[in-house]
Amino acid sequence: MLAVDARAARAAWTVFLVAALLWMAYLARQTLFVLVLAIFLAYLLYPAVNVLQRHAPRLPRPIAVALVFLAMLIVIAAAGISIGARISEQATTLSEKLPTLLKDPAVGDRLPLPSWMEPLRAKIVQTLREQFGGGSDQTMSLFRRIGIQTLRFAGNLVYLIVIPILAFLLVKDGPRLRAGVMSLVPSERRSLWEAILDDLNMLLGRYVRALLLLSLAAFCAYALAFSLLGVPYALVIAAIAGPLEFIPVLGPLVAAVIALLVAAFSGYPHLLWIVLFVIVYRVLQDYVLSPYLMSEGVEVHPLLVILGIIAGEQIGGVPGMFLAIPILAAAKLFVVRIRVAPDPARTAVRPIMPPTDPS
Secondary structure: OOOOOOHHHHHHHHHHHHHHHHHHOOOHHHHHHHHHHHHHHHHHHHHHHHHHHHHOOOOHHHHHHHHHHHHHHHHHHHHHHHHHHHHHHHHHHHHHHHHHHOOOHHHHHHOOOOOOHHHHHHHHHHHHHHHOOOOOHHHHHHHHHHHHHHHHHHHHOOOOHHHOOOOOHHHHHHHHHHHHHHHHOOOOHHHHHHHHHHHHHHHHHHHHHHHHHHHHHHHHHHHHHHHHHHOOOHHHHHHHHHOOOOOOHHHHHHHHHOOOOHHOOOOOOHHHHHHHHHHHHHHHHHHHHHHHHHHHHHHOOOOHHHHHHHHHHHHHHHHHHHHHHHHHHHHHHHHHHHOOOOOOOOOOOOOOOOOOOOO
């Protein structure tokens, strides 16, 4: 009879289990993305809960969490009332005027293109007219697809309720959930996994809060600069540029292209000022704000960032692009921690990340 190597069998079984778990995670990717969004929201609000409890130590944690969530809802509602109406008005005006603007014979001359794309100018303008001009079957098809996507999103509005509820539970019971997970780890490996959790906690906390600040900074900078420069639909462009900061590399590039296209189609004559603003702001954002907010623990090589974003888009679409960077950074920390892990019999392991937690 053929002998079966026990070590090979265990290795094959481990590979099978890992592959099965990855496949199950892929099938449940939408649910997992909702959980990830809840975790990100929890990281945004966790520092505020800690500050509130430091100033009111007798306040029960569930009440502190509820007060922080109530304050968040008030801030969001106030921002929506003060700015949301103006953004919606500009967006409606732009959508109504866009087909007329594209019919302008001089729109092709206003479109900013690099020299190597000049031979494609007529084709690009024609494609834009076919997609957004009035009356064609392709335009109706495009609007029909947009409508289907809108209805599909409206069917998932329940997530807007589920995500805050999950975030509330994560903030309220975070320490207890961590203790429950660590109780499943063997005692001789517990210090290693506690250090890994500490690293991931600092990494995600910095990353999520940095993304929010960078997104707000982009919205304010685009809105203020474009309003001062007299760029049409400045708030609409800013409302697009802010969320696109959540997608590294490609997001800011798309925001810059959209700003130039909207300004060109609207007849804005000073496109060079927009280009200069984008260049100056990207230098400030990428080399001053982003390194300061992200810290060294989140740094990933630009080549890996680009490959990760492309792979994330192929695997999970826009959510995959959004999660590519934190997944790569977490994998980097995990590999480094495993490589430098000391003997289990030794003393506790120190975290790789710097000890100062912004929360």
